[in-house]
Amino acid sequence: xxxxxxxxxxxxxxxxxxxxxxxxxxxxxxxxxxxxxxxxxxxxxxxxxxxxxxxxxxxxxxxxxxxxxxxxxxxxxxxxxxxxxxxxxxxxxxxxxxxxxxxxxxxxxxxxxxxxxxxxxxxxxxxxxxxxxxxxxxxxxxxxxxxxxxxxxxxxxxxxxxxxxxx
Amino acid sequence: xxxxxxxxxxxxxxxxxxxxxxxxxxxxxxxxxxxxxxxxxxxxxxxxxxxxxxxxxxxxxxxxxxxxxxxxxxxxxxxxxxxxxxxxxxxxxxxxxxxxxxxxxxxxxxxxxxxxxxxxxxxxxxxxxxxxxxxxxxxxxxxxxxxxxxxxxxxxxxxxxxxxxxxxxxxxxxxxxxxxxxxxxxxxxxxxxxxxxxxxxxxxxxxxxxxxxxxxxxxxxxxxxxxxxxxxxxxxxxxxxxxxxxxxxxxxxxxxxxxxxxxxxxxxxxxxxxxxxxxxxxxxxxxxxxxxxxxxxxxxxxxxxxxxxxxxxxxxxxxxxxxxxxxxxxxxxxxxxxxxxxxxxxxxxxxxxxxxxxxxxxxxxxxxxxxxxxxxxxxxxxxxxxxxxxxxxxxxxxxxxxxxxxxxxxxxxxxxxxxxxxxxxxxxxxxxxxxxxxxxxxxxxxxxxxxxxxxxxxxxxxxxxxxxxxxxxxxxxxxxxxxxxxxxxxxxxxxxxxxxxxxxxxxxxxxxxxxxxxxxxxxxxxxxxxxxxxxxxxxxxxxxxxxxxxxxxxxxxxxxxxxxxxxxxxxxxxxxxxxxxxxxxxxxxxxxxxxxxxxxxxxxxxxxxxxxxxxxxxxxxxxxxxxxxxxxxxxxxxxxxxxxxxxxxxxxxxxxxxxxxxxxxxxxxxxxxxxxxxxxxxxxxxxxxxxxxxxxxxxxxxxxxxxxxxxxxxxxxxxxxxxxxxxxxxxxxxxxxxxxxxxxxxxxxxxxxxxxxxxxxxxxxxxxxxxxxxxxxxxxxxxxxxxx
Numbered sequence: 001x002x003x004x005x006x007x008x009x010x011x012x013x014x015x016x017x018x019x020x021x022x023x024x025x026x027x028x029x030x031x032x033x034x035x036x037x038x039x040x041x042x043x044x045x046x047x048x049x050x051x052x053x054x055x056x057x058x059x060x061x062x063x064x065x066x067x068x069x070x071x072x073x074x075x076x077x078x079x080x081x082x083x084x085x086x087x088x089x090x091x092x093x094x095x096x097x098x099x100x101x102x103x104x105x106x107x108x109x110x111x112x113x114x115x116x117x118x119x120x121x122x123x124x125x126x127x128x129x130x131x132x133x134x135x136x137x138x139x140x141x142x143x144x145x146x147x148x149x150x151x152x153x154x155x156x157x158x159x160x161x162x163x164x165x166x167x
Numbered sequence: 168x169x170x171x172x173x174x175x176x177x178x179x180x181x182x183x184x185x186x187x188x189x190x191x192x193x194x195x196x197x198x199x200x201x202x203x204x205x206x207x208x209x210x211x212x213x214x215x216x217x218x219x220x221x222x223x224x225x226x227x228x229x230x231x232x233x234x235x236x237x238x239x240x241x242x243x244x245x246x247x248x249x250x251x252x253x254x255x256x257x258x259x260x261x262x263x264x265x266x267x268x269x270x271x272x273x274x275x276x277x278x279x280x281x282x283x284x285x286x287x288x289x290x291x292x293x294x295x296x297x298x299x300x301x302x303x304x305x306x307x308x309x310x311x312x313x314x315x316x317x318x319x320x321x322x323x324x325x326x327x328x329x330x331x332x333x334x335x336x337x338x339x340x341x342x343x344x345x346x347x348x349x350x351x352x353x354x355x356x357x358x359x360x361x362x363x364x365x366x367x368x369x370x371x372x373x374x375x376x377x378x379x380x381x382x383x384x385x386x387x388x389x390x391x392x393x394x395x396x397x398x399x400x401x402x403x404x405x406x407x408x409x410x411x412x413x414x415x416x417x418x419x420x421x422x423x424x425x426x427x428x429x430x431x432x433x434x435x436x437x438x439x440x441x442x443x444x445x446x447x448x449x450x451x452x453x454x455x456x457x458x459x460x461x462x463x464x465x466x467x468x469x470x471x472x473x474x475x476x477x478x479x480x481x482x483x484x485x486x487x488x489x490x491x492x493x494x495x496x497x498x499x500x501x502x503x504x505x506x507x508x509x510x511x512x513x514x515x516x517x518x519x520x521x522x523x524x525x526x527x528x529x530x531x532x533x534x535x536x537x538x539x540x541x542x543x544x545x546x547x548x549x550x551x552x553x554x555x556x557x558x559x560x561x562x563x564x565x566x567x568x569x570x571x572x573x574x575x576x577x578x579x580x581x582x583x584x585x586x587x588x589x590x591x592x593x594x595x596x597x598x599x600x601x602x603x604x605x606x607x608x609x610x611x612x613x614x615x616x617x618x619x620x621x622x623x624x625x626x627x628x629x630x631x632x633x634x635x636x637x638x639x640x641x642x643x644x645x646x647x648x649x650x651x652x653x654x655x656x657x658x659x660x661x662x663x664x665x666x667x668x669x670x671x672x673x674x675x676x677x678x679x680x681x682x683x684x685x686x687x688x689x690x691x692x693x694x695x696x697x698x699x700x701x702x703x704x705x706x707x708x709x710x711x712x713x714x715x716x717x718x719x720x721x722x723x724x725x726x727x728x729x730x731x732x733x734x735x736x737x738x739x740x741x742x743x744x745x746x747x748x749x750x751x752x753x754x755x756x757x758x759x760x761x762x763x764x765x766x767x768x769x770x771x772x773x774x775x776x777x778x779x780x781x782x783x784x785x786x787x788x789x790x791x792x793x794x795x796x797x798x799x800x801x802x803x804x805x806x807x808x809x810x811x812x813x814x815x816x817x818x819x820x821x822x823x824x825x826x827x828x829x830x831x832x833x834x835x836x837x838x839x840x841x842x843x844x845x846x847x848x849x850x851x852x853x854x855x856x857x858x859x860x861x862x863x864x865x866x867x868x869x870x871x872x873x874x875x876x877x878x879x880x881x882x883x884x885x886x887x888x889x890x891x892x893x894x895x896x897x898x899x900x901x902x903x904x905x906x907x908x909x910x911x912x913x914x915x916x917x918x919x920x921x922x923x924x925x926x927x928x929x930x931x932x933x934x935x936x937x938x939x940x941x942x943x944x945x946x947x948x949x950x951x952x953x954x955x
Contacts, residue, residue, distance in 0.1 A: 039196075078196030098186055136887070
């Protein structure tokens with residue numbers, strides 16, 4: 001075991017300073033040290049997608065990163081993205097469509113969908129259902145059968161596109 | 168008759184597709200799952216697991232581990248010997264079922280690869296895992312018993328040395344004269360193999376036990392669907408007062424039946440907290456989940472069907488052999504699944520001649536027990552495969568042979584040859600509805616046209632009959648402490664809102680949402696003014712909780728009757744104040760009204776009065792605004808539901824890959840309380856069934872090693888592989904309850920793999936090939952096609 005190392009990171013907009021063991025994963029750091037338990041651990045091997053958070057604006061598996069690797073960077077978790085309101089329409093669509101059951105996979109799916117929606121929005125396209133299903137290829141859901149999730153993302157993309165056109 | 172039009176209340180909430188109130192919290196990352204719970208002075212557990220499927224346990228040296236940084240205690244089987252009484256997974260109504268006693272950790276032998284052997288308790292999970300690496304154990308390897316047929320051979324080595332053989336349970340069901348029926352009929356037969364699979368809940372199992380010696384109180388936070396069952400188990404096996412054992416199931420990240428069995432780690436964690444007098448947490452990682460969560464559906468079924476030249480089914484004969492791991496799971500046993508297979512085969516059809524044999528065999532693999540739609544997918548696939556083969560033999564269409572043979576609407580109540588009693592099913596209605604929904608003639612025409620171009624599509628259908636709303640006949644009569652009743656405590660708060668504590672639990676299927684709808688409608692209050700509490704043995708009344716599709720049918724009826732009771736209380740108090748007869752008053756929109764709906768006083772005024780100004784009530788009128796109600800089903804032993812699935816697939820005959828193009832479900836779960844939730848329950852269930860059909864299999868080596876125990880190796884359906892799923896409903900409410908609801912949670916899983924099996928075989932048939940093993944992997948399809 002190597003002695004704890006200093007770590008300075010911006011989490012959900014606030015600076016955080018801690019000493020952490022080099023072997024500590026980013027997911028365990030967020031959950032254990034910071035109490036940000038919205039980041040979930042389903043497999044700890046990068047397969048299920050439940051732990052996905054944004055690192056400098058890009059979705060990453062928090063279970064595959066070490067906390068010391070994010071020194072000096074910005075991490076946004078489901079809690080921060082929710083509080084900032086950037087997911088509000090997507091969350092409302094998931095809620096209305098019941099695009100979740102146990103909710104354990106939902107934070108990772110929302111982070112991924114948020115990222116995809118931004119690029120679809122930037123390109124001015126509404127994604128096909130196949131494109132949405134493909135975008136979710138790194139996220140397991142065991143409850144919903146995926147269709148409602150696809151519906152919720154599709155309706156959000158369409159609403160954002162319509163708003164964009166209207167503006 | 169729609170659910171809304173004849174609903175017991177005003178039709179405002181029952182039958183409406185309202186979103187779940189609790190879902191917003193989960194979407195905001197504010198869920199609170201067991202592993203999220205942190206207690207002061209909490210320690211973490213990790214387990215050293217057996218690398219061998221079968222071995223005698225020699226000396227265990229933990230001395231190096233005990234002095235590792237952060238380690239508080241290292242525990243072995245001997246440490247629990249006097250702390251905890253052993254458990255045995257038998258039920259008295261399964262005569263002859265036997266199983267070896269279980270303890271938290273083994274003392275003499277290990278019986279599956281992955282069995283926990285030594286437990287380390289440390290400051291952190293990482294430190295506990297560090298210490299596992301320096302523990303030394305002398306394992307003396309023994310011959311593993313893996314294969315089903317080898318395990319039941321008379322001279323097979325035995326897993327339990329005291330037992331005469333490795334067969335844990337045998338039963339035979341016999342009705343009529345099968346031999347006579349087979350003597351004078353066409354015969355079709357199957358030899359179907361079903362791969363072991365497992366639940367893969369997104370949240371792994373987690374348990375956090377906190378024993379307070381000053382009050383002799385045990386609090387356990389646990390990811391489970393049955394907190395009362397665990398309260399009873401911990402109290403009984405550790406000799407604690409049940410009233411001082413509290414089990415809290417906070418948010419649960421999926422369960423599917425997997426989280427209602429007792430696991431060795433649960434008992435070890437509780438035992439460790441009792442010994443250390445501190446909170447101890449264990450959360451399984453994914454590898455541990457694959458190697459110790461229950462597996463399901465390891466069956467080999469040989470079956471024959473006799474059919475007359477008129478296309479009328481005459482008899483079915485079945486031999487089901489199922490491998491359940493080294494012992495029978497506790498407290499529900501590993502015999503229930505096979506029992507349901509042999510009782511449900513042939514259930515939708517008019518049959519009087521039936522014989523079925525069940526053999527439950529021990530093996531050195533992970534324990535096998537109840538998982539979503541227990542036994543149903545096996546029974547459905549066997550039956551529906553036989554029926555399709557019979558149709559093929561006689562040149563009948565799959566729809567036509569079912570039309571000719573279903574139990575007809577004038578036959579209810581109907582008893583199957585295996586003894587199940589059906590109040591009323593809607594088989595023919597569902598069949599015709601599916602025919603229209605699929606546009607069956609159009610699909611057949613398209614299939615024929617595509618075959619001309621070398622594209623091989625298959626269309627399959629599968630009928631299911633599902634067991635829901637179980638009475639004590641299920642477990643109680645067998646001696647298990649598993650409740651068939653539910654309880655509800657309903658309170659009008661001083662501010663005139665409603666608090667509802669109920670014994671059914673929430674794992675995302677929407678139990679809390681539907682109970683809120685039922686109570687709001689039953690009382691005549693706004694849904695937003697009803698708060699539903701679940702999952703805590705200290706704050707909710709005891710009851711069966713959520714399994715076997717009992718939440719809506721039994722829990723919902725309990726809530727409805729409780730709301731009637733509370734309404735009576737409110738009206739009695741209001742009547743005393745208003746100087747009216749309670750019978751002339753009603754409650755609508757949170758107000759006590761005259762019969763014509765004219766508001767007389769708000770519920771807030773009634774509550775204020777009862778709580779703060781009871782001096783204004785006549786002396787013979789109680790101010791109580793809390794009621795408790797319990798309900799257990801008393802009519803039919805089970806409420807059977809039914810439905811039918813359709814599957815459209817395309818088989819690539821060069822690669823063996825199957826594309827699932829579309830799936831249809833017509834289901835009848837009685838009264839639909841929330842169609843939004845029912846539809847998503849069914850879709851999720853279908854996808855679990857399609858996983859069994861095409862992807863999911865726990866694969867073992869000859870030495871009993873699980874070969875694919877990770878999410879990278881064990882395939883679970885993903886978004887891009889799954890089709891859109893079309894759902895339609897038929898509603899045949901049960902008359903056993905006022906609510907009329909039956910279960911819907913297993914309908915999706917029950918028949919989807921059977922429909923897919925028939926669909927793939929329909930695609931292969933013109934090529935002279937057939938497949939009889941699930942999952943239908945590309946390799947198996949290519950073998951069926953004789954390509955490899």
